[in-house]
Amino acid sequence: MNTIPIDMDLTEKLTILSDAAKYDVACTSSGVDRKGNGRGIGNSIAPGVCHTFSADGRCISLLKILFTNECIFNCAYCLNNRDSDVRRASFTPDEICTITLEFYRRNYIEGLFLSSGIMVSPNYTMELIYQTLHRLRTIHHFNGYIHVKALPGADPELVERTGFLADRMSINLELPTADSLHKLAPCKSRNTILKPMRQIQNRITDNKQELTVYRKAPRFVPAGQSTQMIIGATPENDFQIMSVAEGLYEKFSLKRVFYSAFVNVNGNSMLPALPGGPPLLREHRLYQADWLLRYYHFKVSELLSEERPDFNIFLDPKCDWALRHLEYFPVEVNRASYQTLLRVPGIGYKSAERIVKARKKTCLSFDDLKKIGVVLKRALYFITCSGKMMYNTKLEENYICENLMRDKTQIPKDIREGGYQQISFFDRELQSEFQLTDAEILT
Amino acid sequence: MYIFLCKDSIDGIFTGVYDAWASRYGHQNIALTTHTPDNYSLFDEYISVPCDYDKSAKVARTLYNRMGDETYQEIYQAASALETCHSRKSIDKADAIYKTIVLALSLPDASKVLHYLGNPYINRAFQLSLCTGNEAHHLLGFLRFQELENGILFAQIHPKNDVLPFLGEHFSDRLPEENFMIHDATRNLAVLHPQGKRFFITDTKELNHEMLQRLSPQEMEYRRLWRTFFDNIAIEARINPALQNQNLPKRFRQDITEFQ
Numbered sequence: 263m264n265t266i267p268i269d270m271d272l273t274e275k276l277t278i279l280s281d282a283a284k285y286d287v288a289c290t291s292s293g294v295d296r297k298g299n300g301r302g303i304g305n306s307i308a309p310g311v312c313h314t315f316s317a318d319g320r321c322i323s324l325l326k327i328l329f330t331n332e333c334i335f336n337c338a339y340c341l342n343n344r345d346s347d348v349r350r351a352s353f354t355p356d357e358i359c360t361i362t363l364e365f366y367r368r369n370y371i372e373g374l375f376l377s378s379g380i381m382v383s384p385n386y387t388m389e390l391i392y393q394t395l396h397r398l399r400t401i402h403h404f405n406g407y408i409h410v411k412a413l414p415g416a417d418p419e420l421v422e423r424t425g426f427l428a429d430r431m432s433i434n435l436e437l438p439t440a441d442s443l444h445k446l447a448p449c450k451s452r453n454t455i456l457k458p459m460r461q462i463q464n465r466i467t468d469n470k471q472e473l474t475v476y477r478k479a480p481r482f483v484p485a486g487q488s489t490q491m492i493i494g495a496t497p498e499n500d501f502q503i504m505s506v507a508e509g510l511y512e513k514f515s516l517k518r519v520f521y522s523a524f525v526n527v528n529g530n531s532m533l534p535a536l537p538g539g540p541p542l543l544r545e546h547r548l549y550q551a552d553w554l555l556r557y558y559h560f561k562v563s564e565l566l567s568e569e570r571p572d573f574n575i576f577l578d579p580k581c582d583w584a585l586r587h588l589e590y591f592p593v594e595v596n597r598a599s600y601q602t603l604l605r606v607p608g609i610g611y612k613s614a615e616r617i618v619k620a621r622k623k624t625c626l627s628f629d630d631l632k633k634i635g636v637v638l639k640r641a642l643y644f645i646t647c648s649g650k651m652m653y654n655t656k657l658e659e660n661y662i663c664e665n666l667m668r669d670k671t672q673i674p675k676d677i678r679e680g681g682y683q684q685i686s687f688f689d690r691e692l693q694s695e696f697q698l699t700d701a702e703i704l705t
Numbered sequence: 706m707y708i709f710l711c712k713d714s715i716d717g718i719f720t721g722v723y724d725a726w727a728s729r730y731g732h733q734n735i736a737l738t739t740h741t742p743d744n745y746s747l748f749d750e751y752i753s754v755p756c757d758y759d760k761s762a763k764v765a766r767t768l769y770n771r772m773g774d775e776t777y778q779e780i781y782q783a784a785s786a787l788e789t790c791h792s793r794k795s796i797d798k799a800d801a802i803y804k805t806i807v808l809a810l811s812l813p814d815a816s817k818v819l820h821y822l823g824n825p826y827i828n829r830a831f832q833l834s835l836c837t838g839n840e841a842h843h844l845l846g847f848l849r850f851q852e853l854e855n856g857i858l859f860a861q862i863h864p865k866n867d868v869l870p871f872l873g874e875h876f877s878d879r880l881p882e883e884n885f886m887i888h889d890a891t892r893n894l895a896v897l898h899p900q901g902k903r904f905f906i907t908d909t910k911e912l913n914h915e916m917l918q919r920l921s922p923q924e925m926e927y928r929r930l931w932r933t934f935f936d937n938i939a940i941e942a943r944i945n946p947a948l949q950n951q952n953l954p955k956r957f958r959q960d961i962t963e964f965q
């Protein structure tokens with residue numbers, strides 16, 4: 263392992279430690295509304311704020327860095343693992359404070375996202391992370407957003423102390439099943455990941471109690487907990503992945519699950535080469551399905567099954583579901599319940615809300631729906647306004663499917679134009695019979 | 706028709722609303738506009754409305770009390786929107802706001818007025834409010850401060866809609882201990898926030914441009930660091946200019962450090 267040059271300058275450190283942090287996909291600053299306190303610096307607004315977009319088109323909201331890219335672990339998919347020959351660097355807590363504050367004042371960022379490799383031991387590194395947050399919050403009175411990683415294997419007491427300084431905490435699940443984790447990240451285990459996840463969940467629940475009794479009680483991870491899974495490095499199918507996500511939402515009360523299309527950074531022979539590039543369209547479908555779980559009251563079992571374990575890559579999951587459930591349609595927009603409206607392709611949850619409000623005042627026409635924000639070119643096959651369809655369309659699977667497929671937006675423009683290749687054989691090959699081994703852990 | 710010609714600003718439009726209401730010509734005989742027509746119609750009478758802050762404040766107070774904070778904010782945002790937000794064929798901004806207010810005050814619960822999205826005037830007001838709201842939200846993130854030699858944080862923006870009041874609120878809450886200035890170069894107006902005090906909006910005809918050129922000694926250092934971060938955080942295997950352009954409209958870039 264290379265030794266750290268003591269006097270490495272800040273630009274060099276930032277280069278190494280932002281480069282090493284970029285595969286963590288979460289960069290949102292959402293989930294907490296906090297006014298400024300009239301002194302110090304910083305506040306936070308619940309919807310989150312994007313400050314810029316990097317060359318890959320992703321939102322940059324937080325200063326996303328590692329504390330160090332030194333690591334004693336050997337996760338196969340990670341460029342910082344102990345066997346990699348990469349340049350190493352570590353910040354000091356003060357350096358991170360300075361960059362965070364100076365970036366924040368200039369409105370480059372909404373806050374800090376601090377993750378880390380594991381230097382010396384999980385506790386040793388977690389303590390440094392704690393020190394950094396402590397300085398930011400108490401010495402510099404920084405009141406902006408902080409997302410921090412809990413390191414697998416760190417002492418629960420340290421995790422708890424850190425959580426009282428952070429807005430969001432996350433521990434990456436890394437891979438959808440314990441089997442894959444065991445193969446690719448032998449230093450981690452489902453246990454060292456799920457235990458702290460449970461701990462944080464319980465602490466959040468207790469904290470809500472404390473806050474009802476004593477409004478000024480210190481807040482523990484007010485923006486909740488999130489996690490991330492790498493997609494396409496291992497053979498799990500979409501059904502397995504979404505079932506795990508559903509379990510995490512229901513049993514661990516996670517705020518968000520992130521999906522990260524696998525990028526082969528180190529040519530490790532245990533991992534797929536993915537000549538077609540990272541599986542971006544698959545990742546996109548998983549995010550769409552994730553929305554359906556969180557905002558549209560869908561269950562994974564309605565979208566996928568053992569017999570049909572993967573999403574249709576040509577259609578978004580909601581259109582796909584609707585096509586297989588034509589018995590629910592057409593829906594009369596002026597009468598259908600909010601829940602029913604949510605299931606119509608082309609009607610988003612905001613449009614559904616607006617429809618419910620607006621139809622109390624007038625009987626809605628197709629023109630009104632358009633103004634409200636309904637995507638009619640999708641919805642028109644599935645709805646009536648005052649008993650009439652928009653055009654003389656047939657309620658027939660093949661017919662609608664053909665028409666929907668003609669709509670290019672089924673595959674987002676940037677993926678279409680980014681030279682997306684259909685799921686490579688390699689992906690398909692990998693998705694052999696892989697059993698959902700993790701069900702017990704999540705129940 | 707009696708057409709009330711008002712100044713294109715919150716106070717201008719609210720004064721127009723006050724005068725139109727007080728005129729008692731009957732709401733159906735009244736229209737409001739903010740632009741002088743190209744050809745005057747013989748059948749219309751034009752009444753030009755001088756901006757009056759007392760009248761405007763009265764309208765604002767009434768609306769706030771009757772509609773509640775949330776709906777009032779929407780109306781305020783709609784009035785702050787650029788008139789040509791949509792095609793020229795669409796309903797006049799000032800008229801949309803006037804008709805929305807008339808309807809609101811006729812309802813038992815004025816806060817529900819925006820539910821009438823089927824009504825073209827309400828719909829227009831709602832769309833205008835969205836325009837301002839979206840742009841203001843974008844700028845909460847896209848705005849960049851630079852530190853001047855005298856320690857002031859200075860930002861320049863070129864917004865379509867009049868978003869300064871929203872930005873002033875947000876950044877005063879966020880940076881209470883800073884002296885900062887946000888310059889709307891399209892309108893020649895600026896938010897000024899003196900450390901520890903409330904912000905105010907002022908015009909910038911006398912702005913000292915030479916002062917703006919003198920940066921603090923560390924300013925370039927932090928810009929460089931930021932560039933370093935910005936360039937490094939992108940994943941090479943996912944480089945996607947189409948997505949970047951879609952998410953960060955080109956018109957904002959002239960004022961964003963990392964794109965200069």
Ligand code: SF4
Pocket residue numbers: 333334335336337340341342343344378379380
């Ligand atoms: S713990 Fe694993 S994923 Fe994290 S830095 Fe170390 S090797 Fe990489």
